[in-house]
Amino acid sequence: MLIPNYYTILNQQIEGHSALFRVALNSDCKVYEGHFPGSPVSPGVCNIQLILECAGMVLGTSLRLLAVSKCKLTTLVTPHDHPEVEVRVELSEKNDTIYALNAAIGKGEDIYLQLKAEVEKE
Amino acid sequence: MFQNEQIYQLIPQRPPIVMVDTLWSATESGAETGLTIDESNIFVQNGVMREAGLIEHIAQSAAAYAGYSTFSQGLPPKLGFIGEIKSCKIHTLPAVGSQLRTEIKLMAEAAGVTLIAAETHVADTLVAECQMKIFIKED
Numbered sequence A: 001m002l003i004p005n006y007y008t009i010l011n012q013q014i015e016g017h018s019a020l021f022r023v024a025l026n027s028d029c030k031v032y033e034g035h036f037p038g039s040p041v042s043p044g045v046c047n048i049q050l051i052l053e054c055a056g057m058v059l060g061t062s063l064r065l066l067a068v069s070k071c072k073l074t075t076l077v078t079p080h081d082h083p084e085v086e087v088r089v090e091l092s093e094k095n096d097t098i099y100a101l102n103a104a105i106g107k108g109e110d111i112y113l114q115l116k117a118e119v120e121k122e
Numbered sequence B: 001m002f003q004n005e006q007i008y009q010l011i012p013q014r015p016p017i018v019m020v021d022t023l024w025s026a027t028e029s030g031a032e033t034g035l036t037i038d039e040s041n042i043f044v045q046n047g048v049m050r051e052a053g054l055i056e057h058i059a060q061s062a063a064a065y066a067g068y069s070t071f072s073q074g075l076p077p078k079l080g081f082i083g084e085i086k087s088c089k090i091h092t093l094p095a096v097g098s099q100l101r102t103e104i105k106l107m108a109e110a111a112g113v114t115l116i117a118a119e120t121h122v123a124d125t126l127v128a129e130c131q132m133k134i135f136i137k138e139d
Helices: A044-059 B004-009 B051-072
Strands: A007-015 A018-025 A063-073 A084-093 A098-107 A110-121 B022-026 B030-036 B080-090 B099-110 B113-122 B125-136
Touching: A007 A044, A018 A044, A044 A063, A044 A084, A044 A098, A044 A110, A044 B051, A044 B080, A063 B051, B004 B022, B004 B051, B022 B051, B030 B051, B051 B080, B051 B099, B051 B113, B051 B125
Parallel strands: none
Antiparallel strands: A007 A018, A018 A084, A063 A110, A063 B080, A084 A098, A098 A110, B022 B030, B030 B099, B080 B125, B099 B113, B113 B125
16 A cells, blocks of 8 residues: 555455455545645545555556546545545456556445556556 | 745645645746655655656646745635546656656636646656646635
8 A cells, every 4th residue: 555544445346357345545544634734635646546556456466557548536535524435446458467447436326536547567 | 936845835735745845937827846756755665756646746736836826916825626637647657866847837727727737857758747627626
């Protein structure tokens, strides 16, 4: 985990290159001391990192983010309003080491963040 | 020029997630910012800055640019949030000690939304490029 104590995985269902993770966002993570003082908001890039780490668990290796063709962050995520989120990950192989990554963070019908990216096995 | 803790006059982020340490210049059409990568940086792993850190550096560079104009009006920095990231490429992961230099170009601005394009270099090497939509929270 790049950002210590940012999240806790509560459970995971992995089927081939698709997966659903139920994740707790930890409000006592140190990052909230600065983002922002007295007004904790989950940094969008930390949620992208969370997706990368979940995708890495699907492929069994850490991943390098090569490109983001599009990432939409439609809801302001906070550890208080969104203590538990769902991370959906879908990977498709481009070649031996490079994968297209489609992912979302949300809960139930609600989507907070959508990501289309290209990743490489490290 | 704003450097080190002076940057706190321009951005709302505080340690451990301050990802820009210099505003070199700012004009109506854009800005130049910098960050020297410290080993203690929260986005450093195994001696290099990871992708999320580079994207956050670009976002906070845009924040410092927006903050410069509010500072000029005598106001504290407003909270800003990434709304969209597009056409982003991470070419290399720069090592601890590298000096990031980022050029921010203002592409459009309307009603609390700012669209910027950014390129981050270390010396002559292009490290990352990105387009970003940032929402500014009005008080």
